[in-house]
Amino acid sequence: MQTTTSHPIVIEAQGISKTFFDPNPFLVLDHISFQVEKGAFVSLVGKSGCGKSTLLYVLSTLDTEYEGKLRLGGELVTGFDQDRLARFRNEHLGFVFQFHFLLPEFSALENVMLPALKLGKYSAEEIEVRAMEKLRLVGMEDFALKNAMKLSGGQQQRVAIARALINDPMVIMGDEPTGNLDKKNSLIVLDILKELAAVNQQTIITVTHDQEFAERTDRILQMEDGKLL
């Protein structure tokens, strides 16, 4: 994002609509338009079923069945084919989910390294050094060589954050990243994310139920019945 303006737009949604057809046609996203600036920490809140997760998955490019236009980092990603989207996600997006989704056969370090190995921008040695840095950032460097399955839920979630960061993505997306964690671990995760937005100028957008969590973010997007309030 080598633009001259101090706060370039990183996420831009233009009239995004989505309909679920099963069991009955149901407009889950109703012409949603909004913009998110670089370095913002945004939380997406709303009641269960209001469409906030659906919106997040549209923004994440994983869900491509929608109407409207989506620009990420100024690039119109709507209409990219699946493989191009995969490469785009690999390079520019990081994900943290409610369930950590680490690959169980690999160590914490290997889990963090995989997206970077896929990107292939650095050599394996450099990637390992960088992955250790990211693990240090989330306070998991001591567990680097431990198998992912042998870590606690909070530890796994921190490894997942390190994995989301490995390719220095433009946007980090979270789907209830603290939803499965206790108070103490939630706070740790929140602090890490806040720091990323403030220090690294990475844009963060997360779906959350947790009012306390939402209040500590820069901006709250409230959703109701498929509309942004």
Place this chain on the structure above:
Amino acid sequence: MKASGTRLALRIALTHLLAKKKQTFVAMMGVTFGISMFIVMISFMQGINDFFMDLTLDGSPHIRIYNPAKIDRPPLLALRYDSTSNWLVVRHQRPKNEAIRLKKGVQMLDNIRKMPEVQQASPQLATQAFFHNGPIEFAGNVVGIDVKAENQMYKLYEKMESGSIDKLLTNREGIMIGERLAAKLNVVVGDRVSVTMPTGATFLLKVVGIFSFGISTIDDTRSYVQLQTAQKMLARPSDYFTDMHIRLKNYRTASALAPGLEHLYGYRAETWEVANASIEAGEMIRNVLTFVVSLTMLVVAGFGIYNIMNMTIVNKMRDIAILKATGFESREITNIFLLQSLIIGISGGLMGLAAGALISYGIDQIPFPARDIIKLDTFPINYRWYYYAAGLLFGAITTVLAGYFPSRKAAKVDPVAIIRG
């Protein structure tokens, strides 16, 4: 970028396989079993095929030219009367009294020997005969041969049990007898044996050699004398013979040459394939058997892999979803699982080749129990590199096919559905 993607897929595939060693091993054993059975079957069956082929070509001519007795000549009356407008009834017409010899045989022999495809040709005068052992008569046949040519064609010297070919060459009264016939007649080399010809004449011949072809039907009945001796015994002239045996440089050319010879000389030219149709039928049956059994084995192994890969993919839905979310393309996801399948196939296949070679070697050591009928010490096994190459290829193809569809399914996983739960 692409190379790194494949290497990464391979790394993930290997990690998956090593994480489930037992399951991987079971899948590999399926392939191992299939491939080893394929190797054993094909080595053994081809061993038998080649054994019979050798045996056949060893003891019979590539082409045999003879004069078939004409018994289907038209009724003589038909030559005088119009058979289309008259009823002609000739009951039980006999064949003409003509010798079933090859006319101008000597010239024919010369010509055929000069043909570039021909290695050797040998005239024969074969006849039925009775051999006497005291009051008991044994039916057999006496074959008058050009000893030198016949020896070249059939390597008779290799088949001698006792006595020697040279004695037959020099002794006009000499006779060489099949091993089992000699036993029935209770004669050894140096003894005399009395033979009665179909003409009624009886001759006393000296046994100069005893041979064994390893085929009971030959060893039980056949005896050899010089061509001149046979002609004398049947009271025939010295250019009289009934058969001509031809050995070719390449036996596969027999069926191409035979029709030309038939046309040229007007006699029946029978190839080894026609004379030994049962061998070829047996070979075909064994080939089909090999094919069916091996294919079944491989299909079963393939289904095993298919099942295991399907299960793996169901278990790995979350992993697939996260790999896709973090930027792995469909092709790379397919590769991860296809590689697992291929690794199972290749390593299982290699173990199968080793096991197949070992089992074949084991069978090769087992004594063959039918010593009297055919000469065979142990079960015949063929070791050919291309059986092993084919085995490995089949293994790889089967596993790729078995892994392909589950892997495609993996690539089609919708990550949103999995991640959202």
